[in-house]
Amino acid sequence: MVHLTINGKVVQATEGEMLLAVIRREGIEIPALCHHEAVEPFGACRLCTVEITKEEWDGWSNFVTSCLYPVEDNLIVSTHSPTVIELRKTLIDLQLARSPNSPEIRQLAEEYGITKTSYEEIPEGDNCILCGLCTRICDQMGFAAISTVGRGHGKKVAPPLDEAPPDCVGCLACALNCPTNVIEFTDEGNIRTIWKKQFELITCTKCGKKTITKDFAKALSESRNIPMSYFEICDECHRKELAQTMGRIVSWSREAVS
Amino acid sequence: MRIDSPQRLQELQKEYVAREKSFAKKVLVCCGPGCLASGAAQIVEEFKKLLKKKRIKKFSVEALKETGCHGLCQQGPLVVIEPKGIFYTKVKPKHVEEIIETSIRKDEVVTDLLYTDPKTGQTIERYADIDFYSRQHRIALRNLGKISQYDIRDYIAQGGYQALAKALTTMTPDEVVDEMTKSGLRGRGGAGFSTGRKWATCLKAKEQPHYVICNGDEGDPGAFMDRAIMEGDPHSVLEGMIICAYAIGSKDGYIYVREEYPLAVQNLQLAIDQANEYGLLGENILGNGFSFNIKVSRGGGAFVCGESSALMKSVAGEVGEPRAKYVRSVLKGLFDKPTVLNNVESLANVPVIISEGGEQFASLGTPKSTGTKAFSLVGKVCNTGLIEVPMGTTLREIIYDIGGGIQNDRPFKAVQTGGPSGGCLPESKINLPVDFDSLTEAGSMMGSGGMIVVDDRTCVVDLAKYFLSFLVEESCGKCTPCREGLYQLHRLAVKISEGEATEADLDKMEKLSEMIIIGSLCGLGKSGPNPFLSTIRYFRDEYLAHIKDKRCPAGVCRALIRYEVITDKCDGCMACISTCAVHAITGKKGEVHVIDQDKCDKCGACYAICTRHAIEVI
Numbered sequence: 001m002v003h004l005t006i007n008g009k010v011v012q013a014t015e016g017e018m019l020l021a022v023i024r025r026e027g028i029e030i031p032a033l034c035h036h037e038a039v040e041p042f043g044a045c046r047l048c049t050v051e052i053t054k055e056e057w058d059g060w061s062n063f064v065t066s067c068l069y070p071v072e073d074n075l076i077v078s079t080h081s082p083t084v085i086e087l088r089k090t091l092i093d094l095q096l097a098r099s100p101n102s103p104e105i106r107q108l109a110e111e112y113g114i115t116k117t118s119y120e121e122i123p124e125g126d127n128c129i130l131c132g133l134c135t136r137i138c139d140q141m142g143f144a145a146i147s148t149v150g151r152g153h154g155k156k157v158a159p160p161l162d163e164a165p166p167d168c169v170g171c172l173a174c175a176l177n178c179p180t181n182v183i184e185f186t187d188e189g190n191i192r193t194i195w196k197k198q199f200e201l202i203t204c205t206k207c208g209k210k211t212i213t214k215d216f217a218k219a220l221s222e223s224r225n226i227p228m229s230y231f232e233i234c235d236e237c238h239r240k241e242l243a244q245t246m247g248r249i250v251s252w253s254r255e256a257v258s
Numbered sequence: 259m260r261i262d263s264p265q266r267l268q269e270l271q272k273e274y275v276a277r278e279k280s281f282a283k284k285v286l287v288c289c290g291p292g293c294l295a296s297g298a299a300q301i302v303e304e305f306k307k308l309l310k311k312k313r314i315k316k317f318s319v320e321a322l323k324e325t326g327c328h329g330l331c332q333q334g335p336l337v338v339i340e341p342k343g344i345f346y347t348k349v350k351p352k353h354v355e356e357i358i359e360t361s362i363r364k365d366e367v368v369t370d371l372l373y374t375d376p377k378t379g380q381t382i383e384r385y386a387d388i389d390f391y392s393r394q395h396r397i398a399l400r401n402l403g404k405i406s407q408y409d410i411r412d413y414i415a416q417g418g419y420q421a422l423a424k425a426l427t428t429m430t431p432d433e434v435v436d437e438m439t440k441s442g443l444r445g446r447g448g449a450g451f452s453t454g455r456k457w458a459t460c461l462k463a464k465e466q467p468h469y470v471i472c473n474g475d476e477g478d479p480g481a482f483m484d485r486a487i488m489e490g491d492p493h494s495v496l497e498g499m500i501i502c503a504y505a506i507g508s509k510d511g512y513i514y515v516r517e518e519y520p521l522a523v524q525n526l527q528l529a530i531d532q533a534n535e536y537g538l539l540g541e542n543i544l545g546n547g548f549s550f551n552i553k554v555s556r557g558g559g560a561f562v563c564g565e566s567s568a569l570m571k572s573v574a575g576e577v578g579e580p581r582a583k584y585v586r587s588v589l590k591g592l593f594d595k596p597t598v599l600n601n602v603e604s605l606a607n608v609p610v611i612i613s614e615g616g617e618q619f620a621s622l623g624t625p626k627s628t629g630t631k632a633f634s635l636v637g638k639v640c641n642t643g644l645i646e647v648p649m650g651t652t653l654r655e656i657i658y659d660i661g662g663g664i665q666n667d668r669p670f671k672a673v674q675t676g677g678p679s680g681g682c683l684p685e686s687k688i689n690l691p692v693d694f695d696s697l698t699e700a701g702s703m704m705g706s707g708g709m710i711v712v713d714d715r716t717c718v719v720d721l722a723k724y725f726l727s728f729l730v731e732e733s734c735g736k737c738t739p740c741r742e743g744l745y746q747l748h749r750l751a752v753k754i755s756e757g758e759a760t761e762a763d764l765d766k767m768e769k770l771s772e773m774i775i776i777g778s779l780c781g782l783g784k785s786g787p788n789p790f791l792s793t794i795r796y797f798r799d800e801y802l803a804h805i806k807d808k809r810c811p812a813g814v815c816r817a818l819i820r821y822e823v824i825t826d827k828c829d830g831c832m833a834c835i836s837t838c839a840v841h842a843i844t845g846k847k848g849e850v851h852v853i854d855q856d857k858c859d860k861c862g863a864c865y866a867i868c869t870r871h872a873i874e875v876i
Contacts, residue, residue: 044737
């Protein structure tokens with residue numbers, strides 16, 4: 001067990017845990033746009049930066065991203081010190097200059113009292129904040145179909161050569177986890193379109209609902225050794241089937257007892 | 259041929275020294291980056307052709323050597339005739355025949371090609387007598403310009419690989435690390451971390467395997483020290499790496515070279531192949547049982563890949579983006595294993611430290627910045643080139659004594675040290691000793707050793723704008739403060755240079771800089787605002803002239819200047835009229851010309867071409 005102080009309160013944490021997890025457990029709100037429990041911490045948006053110090057540091061303090069900083073004994077953490085707030089405001093202000101039309105960024109800005117960016121709005125800016133969560137989640141899923149391309153200010157998220165990505169299976173992990181909902185996709189009939197690529201959706205043979213894409217089912221079948229037939233019905237119908245089976249087992253056993 | 263023991267290496271050294279002595283004369287053609295660009299390859303060809311044709315008695319063709327950078331790039335292409343050290347400058351292929359007839363067949367000198375001292379106007383025969391060379395102290399650059407860049411025999415003749423033999427046979431890894439610690443060597447890549455401490459930490463790291471990486475991703479504009487070493491003396495880097503590998507217990511090493519250095523890649527690979535053939539690399543080095551392999555890894559041309567964690571990702575085949583180093587790369591580096599990453603110049607110093615002892619190295623320089631440092635001295639200085647001086651040498655000695663002062667006797671304005679993320683030091687700092695701590699204190703940094711001298715015709719706003727635009731381009735784009743913050747900082751600098759800014763913008767820039775420094779993930783972002791911060795620190799008046807008076811005192815920022823004809827100087831020669839691309843100048847022969855300010859795009863071509871200095875910048 002590790003003991004540290006967060007905003008004046010002594011708290012316990014497990015060794016190896018990151019500061020952000022402990023801060024959130026304490027019910028303290030700090031924004032972290034590029035963070036997701038399913039992937040390794042990344043430290044790109046810098047919004048979760050906190051000020052840390054220790055008694056033996058003689059008044060010296062440091063600024064670290066809490067998503068990446070492992071807890072330490074006797075650490076004194078301020079999540080809302082004046083400099084931290086100033087940094088967070090600057091970061092949001094800068095992000096607002098890139099994504100002035102993003103509802104998520106505008107809401108965050110409002111929370112910090114910013115209604116309009118104080119910097120020059122970027123002509124080619126869009127709602128993507130380049131946090132890279134989509135690409136990291138795609139890597140984690142085992143597909144690595146998209147990646148960040150280029151560097152610096154011209155960086156963007158894209159499939160290889162900006163063409164329909166050969167390794168994409170249309171699982172939507174990227175789009176559904178995007179903090180600013182910028183990745184577009186459509187489901188029309190049994191066709192899903194994402195990243196300029198079209199996928200056929202499986203129709204549940206029981207209820208007729210559209211489930212996952214055929215490509216995703218195939219990938220799961222291969223990587224996890226699940227028979228393709230499993231994907232012919234949807235999750236809901238699987239659960240129904242399971243519940244019915246359980247019900248039957250229960251009634252059999254009752255019969256057997258009586 | 260494999261060298262199977264240190265004794266055999268010594269015998270070979272003797273043999274190769276005798277071979278060098280057997281050459282009555284040697285012709286050394288500098289094939290460093292600067293000389294190659296001005297035609298050194300053609301000179302080598304011409305020498306080969308004519309020497310073959312002429313068949314001079316007692317002159318072996320093997321005594322014609324293509325060397326690495328000799329140093330005085332301003333005067334290139336350079337040719338040196340040894341053993342006397344006769345120094346020919348600005349040589350062209352047409353001069354080759356005369357050099358052969360005069361200095362090789364006979365024992366005379368081609369006076370037209372000699373170096374002229376800009377201060378005295380005297381010609382100087384030997385390079386050792388030129389201030390540029392005589393005031394230097396070379397350790398990392400010890401062999402540059404003296405040996406063939408392609409031949410391991412030349413390196414061995416200079417005592418090469420003796421330090422490796424000494425370390426392998428007479429020292430334990432701990433003793434090697436101790437020697438490095440005693441030397442006080444601090445990383446020459448810029449951060450200045452103690453090399454000995456780095457090695458010691460890695461040696462103690464329990465996790466296996468350990469890796470050695472040489473950082474050859476020199477990306478600062480105007481810097482070419484590492485390039486010159488990798489191209490001109492690749493074996494010194496290899497020897498440094500092998501000694502490091504022995505000290506930290508590593509079996510595999512990588513040299514990460516930037517994409518833009520194809521010749522460095524070629525020469526390093528050649529050197530690796532030769533070292534393998536000689537048994538100085540690979541299995542059972544020098545018959546001692548120690549094995550080590552080196553691979554060359556090519557970068558993709560990104561400045562940020564000079565940053566340690568980004569570099570290691572790039573070597574591993576991932577996108578070259580830095581990671582937060584709350585756990586240091588010496589413990590969790592390449593493939594998450596303990597890794598020593600040293601810069602090219604640091605490694606080139608290692609053999610000398612091991613041969614001559616750490617204390618000897620530490621006796622040079624200052625107590626906290628020991629030894630010597632190589633710099634690429636460029637910009638508006640008379641003698642541009644590659645130099646190496648003891649730490650603590652003042653900027654004045656470097657710029658005036660070695661560099662020969664400012665070109666065309668213009669006033670010195672500032673010197674940019676440490677590359678784009680370094681800083682700009684003004685004339686008031688001219689007596690500053692150049693060492694890690696003094697430079698940092700003065701608001702600049704050592705960096706990898708680029709030194710760009712500017713005169714009064716350079717605008718500091720323009721300079722800051724240039725370096726900021728470089729960093730905006732080269733930021734990896736991973737974290738917000740660096741990607742977006744530097745972009746906005748650059749936009750504000752542009753606003754100033756266009757005369758559109760207010761004093762409030764300056765405050766905004768200073769605040770933003772502070773936030774970029776504390777908020778950025780890696781060193782690139784954290785030092786990114788330096789071009790602005792160091793210029794505003796020393797040249798606030800010049801910034802204010804742009805903002806308040808809408809004036810660029812250096813006459814550079816196009817939106818704030820105009821070109822005018824000085825009527826009593828113009829003789830109507832029409833030279834400016836014919837050079838003006840936008841036809842903004844009118845006038846007849848013999849009559850005073852007039853510049854149409856609405857048409858003029860302020861390119862400065864008329865100013866440059868007017869021999870009567872009849873055009874002024876206002």
